[in-house]
Amino acid sequence: MTDGVIENSDNLPTRRGSKGGPVLQVENLCVDFGVEKEWVPAAIDLNYYVNAGEVLAIVGESGSGKSASSMALLGLLPSNSRVTGNVMLNGKSVLELSPAKLRQIRGNDVAVIFQEPMTALNPVYTVGFQIIETLRLHNEISPDEAKQRALKMLEMVELPDPEKAFKSYPHQLSGGQRQRAMIAQSLSCDPKLLLADEPTTALDVTVQAEILDLIRSLKNKLNSAIVLITHDMGVVADLADRIAVMRQGRIVESGTAEDIFKNPQHEYTQALLAAVPHLGGRGEDGGVDITAALAAATHAEIEGVDKTELERREQAVLAGLKSDRDQQHTEQPVLELSDVAIEYPKQGRVPAFRAVEGANLVVYPGQVVGLVGESGSGKTTIGRAAVGLLPVASGSLKVVGKDIANLKRNSKELHELRRDVGMVFQDPSSSLNPRLPIGESIGEPMFLAKEAKGAELQKRIEQLLDQVQLPRAYRNRYPHELSGGQKQRVGIARALSLKPKLMVADEPTSALDVSVQATVLELFQELQRELGFAALFVTHDLAVVDAVSDHICVMRRGRIVEQGSRDNILRNPQDPYTQRLLAAVPLPDPEKQKERRELRAKLLATVGE
Amino acid sequence: MAWYLVRRFLQLIPVFLGATLLIYFLVFSLPGDATAAICGEKGCTPAVEASIRAQYNLDEPFWVQYFLYLKGLLTFDLGTNFAGRPIAEIIANVFPTTAKLAVMALVFEAVAGVVVGLFAGLKKGKLFDSTVLVVSLVVIAVPIFVLGFLMQFLIGVKLEWTNPTVSGDATFTELILPALVLGLVSFAYVLRLTRTAVIENASADYVRTATAKGLSRRRVIGVHVMRNSMIPVATFLGADLGALMGGAIVTEGIFNVNGVGNTLYRAVLNGEAPVVVSIVTVLILIFCLANLLVDLLYAWLDPRIRYA
Structure with a gap:
């Protein structure tokens, strides 16, 4: 492995493209955190620049220092940090500024878009108040003028009802609207530099696509320089002009987006790109060309793409579809939902909420069914009902042939039934008891079900640890001593401990880094092949569902809008929502993503939504 | 919102009935004969005793006594105490003093507690913070009558800054010392609550956003940190107002304040149920209203809270 930075030849920090040099020039930036009287480096010797109207993406996994180094530019780090080096903003050194001068730059010359708009906006003030606060701080304008400007900003970020958004508190807006409000606030003083710290990570994929469109159009309109901090290669491909890849505090490779995606030099960049789940990228034939499939299914015409080439690709898609025939299943299904409706019962004056309506779904032994949908679509609700954690309002829900729809809570039958289903939860950090060594967490289901105890139990725990590829010695460790990926392995081991016929996995990898996600998914598939359990895989990530499942159900607003074999869904999506969902997934390839983007615009134009 | 208020006021009815019933029963069950308290050491003749019993319905069974009392209450006739003084007059006499004392104590603990807690929270781990934590722990741990006597002795007797006891007029200056003593323990709690909330909120994402917007530290703390930190403090203060009103027995005893606590204490000793x-x-009623006020304040402080 090379230690030095790999720089593509055309990426010397020249000052082309803009008069007076780059907006931001970072030289030898180092960030350290004081931990127990020692300096722990978070960023080491960073060098990069951004020109006006340009997007620089800083890519890396959690702990790579990408966020810390960017927050250091504005002095936003906690007081136990130390920043050295040289940061030039329009030719002025930022790190040497007095606190008062630095405040003048913050929000005015340099604005930040934070990751989670729910927590990044103050919950107790209206959106309007927070934007006006920024405006009046940096401009000498009257409250009325400020209000007009704020409304104009909210309009510019395409909020449907700017007046209403102005008066709303953050919790009254949806996730995407909140992020738009955040962006409106950031842009309110026409910043020359925008730091976007994981701006779309907390959002659904269709909302993400909208926000990315918004940032792109604003960049063109305002000609600001943008530093985009993200771990998502699809987002990078969609937006970035140049890329810097960070790992363990260092920039290991930097260059134009095209070069990095086409010809990654550093092995870490290569590994990172390889780990990105690629929607449609499974199978011997090189995978499904989603763009072509979408074009065929919607009869949309993409400009700027060779027609004959696209036709050829469409033909390939159809050929693939023909070879795919749903096998006839004769066995008894492991999970069968017919016309299931699930309600959250009314609480006080809050009326009952019907989260799922008319759901039909079958999981056969050994089959992996992916349940995809955006937040609030009811996918997790179905997952929970399948293990008897939520009551069924109507319809029948059979697990291993037994209808649990009418079983009482805590009834004996339900307890019996839970032996046949295992569940893996979303956040491994909070779903493992922090006070129990992981060996006990894994063994508890077997102990409670009186499957094993004593030496026999210990042997089974060791077997399970082997199966999820964790060292046996880890059984005495506590959850906080494990990494996120290791914790999720424990979660899988616990779900498997009673040898279930059905595993319900609720977003098992969404809290993990890409490369860790890849290994956990691999483990899941291996175990599934080996042990042959059926699985209901709940996720918002189409690429993940594509990687693991045989059958895909797409959910929207409590209903399953489309389902079919993986190939059917990916090669020939029929429901407009599925089409939009597929089109919204950014491809980790700038050129293909450009095609996809055009197609998505077409799609939205025809649907008119 | 209007509906919410109506509902909250309707909720007062069962609380009121339950509380009066419970307390009436407790006083009724106290050992000893109420006539003994009236007649004193010498005792009364049986005839006088019987007439007293008849006058205060003492011969009736518990339920009858209770309903007669309720009936009086609803017609705004609280009856008289055993000395023949109207109860309404007693209440009108002592409540203003106690209310003054309680409000002074509340203002002291709220202002001082929030200010000290804020600075301790902002200087977490520094000398000021550690000192404040130790002192507040001592204040919480030492019984209030010890602190009360100590301060009365030091400030009232030794330094002679103020009268060691309160006169019948209960003027503002006389009440300062008792109010400090009364609010002292709650002051320690308020400052600890504020300190914790400030520490938690100072590292919140929206505070970083506020800083990134270019706001001065003063505005970041005053506008963004403080309002969010006041939410738990408001709850505590509201509940404390009720406690201050009724729980001043010890403090009123030490400083000889003619207030609710002292009157209540004497009435319990005499078995004067009414x-x-x-x-x-x-x-x-004051406690319930204070709580209602807090709930309304709460929703103003935190718009995420809805009335349901």
Whole structure:
């Protein structure tokens, strides 16, 4: 492995493209955190620049220092940090500024878009108040003028009802609207530099696509320089002009987006790109060309793409579809939902909420069914009902042939039934008891079900640890001593401990880094092949569902809008929502993503939504 | 919102009935004969004793006594104490003093607690913070009568800054010392609550956003940190107002304040059920209203809270 930075030849920090040099020039930036009287480096010797109207993406996994180094530019780090080096903003050194001068730059010359708009906006003030606060701080304008400007900003970020958004508190807006409000606030003083710290990570994929469109159009309109901090290669491909890849505090490779995606030099960049789940990228034939499939299914015409080439690709898609025939299943299904409706019962004056309506779904032994949908679509609700954690309002829900729809809570039958289903939860950090060594967490289901105890139990725990590829010695460790990926392995081991016929996995990898996600998914598939359990895989990530499942159900607003074999869904999506969902997934390839983007615009134009 | 208020006021009815019933029963069950308290050491003749019993319905069974009391209450006739003084007059006499004392104590603990807690929270781990933590722990741990006597002795007797006891007029300056003593323990709690909330909120994402917007530290703390930190403090203060009104027995005893606490104490000793129940009922109503006020304040502080 090379230690030095790999720089593509055309990426010397020249000052082309803009008069007076780059907006931001970072030289030898180092960030350290004081931990127990020692300096722990978070960023080491960073060098990069951004020109006006340009997007620089800083890519890396959690702990790579990408966020810390960017927050250091504005002095936003906690007081136990130390920043050295040289940061030039329009030719002025930022790190040497007095606190008062630095405040003048913050929000005015340099604005930040934070990751989670729910927590990044103050919950107790209206959106309007927070934007006006920024405006009046940096401009000498009257409250009325400020209000007009704020409304104009909210309009510019395409909020449907700017007046209403102005008066709303953050919790009254949806996730995407909140992020738009955040962006409106950031842009309110026409910043020359925008730091976007994981701006779309907390959002659904269709909302993400909208926000990315918004940032792109604003960049063109305002000609600001943008530093985009993200771990998502699809987002990078969609937006970035140049890329810097960070790992363990260092920039290991930097260059134009095209070069990095086409010809990654550093092995870490290569590994990172390889780990990105690629929607449609499974199978011997090189995978499904989603763009072509979408074009065929919607009869949309993409400009700027060779027609004959696209036709050829469409033909390939159809050929693939023909070879795919749903096998006839004769066995008894492991999970069968017919016309299931699930309600959250009314609480006080809050009326009952019907989260799922008319759901039909079958999981056969050994089959992996992916349940995809955006937040609030009811996918997790179905997952929970399948293990008897939520009551069924109507319809029948059979697990291993037994209808649990009418079983009482805590009834004996339900307890019996839970032996046949295992569940893996979303956040491994909070779903493992922090006070129990992981060996006990894994063994508890077997102990409670009186499957094993004593030496026999210990042997089974060791077997399970082997199966999820964790060292046996880890059984005495506590959850906080494990990494996120290791914790999720424990979660899988616990779900498997009673040898279930059905595993319900609720977003098992969404809290993990890409490369860790890849290994956990691999483990899941291996175990599934080996042990042959059926699985209901709940996720918002189409690429993940594509990687693991045989059958895909797409959910929207409590209903399953489309389902079919993986190939059917990916090669020939029929429901407009599925089409939009597929089109919204950014491809980790700038050129293909450009095609996809055009197609998505077409799609939205025809649907008119 | 209007509906919410109506509902909250309707909720006062069962609280009121339950509380009066419970307290009436407790006083009724106290050992000893009420006539003994009236007649004193010498005792009365059986005839006088019987007439006293008839006058205060003492011969009736518990339920009848209770309903007769309720009936009086609803017609705004609280009756008289055993000395023949109207209870309404007693209450009108002592409540203003106690209310003054309680409000002074509340203002002291709220202002001082929030200010000290804020600075301790901002200087977490520094000398000021550690000192404040130790001192507040001592204040919480030492019984209030010890602190009360100590301060009375030091400030009232040794330094002679103020009268060691309060006169019948209960002027503002006389009440300062008792109010400090009364609010002292709650002050320690308020400052600890504020400190914790400030520490938590100072590292919140929206505070970083506020800083990134270019706001001065003063505005970041004053506008963004403080409002969010006041939410738990408001709850505590509201509940504390009720406690201050009724729980001043020890402090009023030390400083000889002619207030609710002292009157209540004497009435309990004498087994004067109507007096005890009447005073406690007023206290309960104040407590409920203070809580309602807090809930309204709460929703103003935190718009995420909805009335349901």
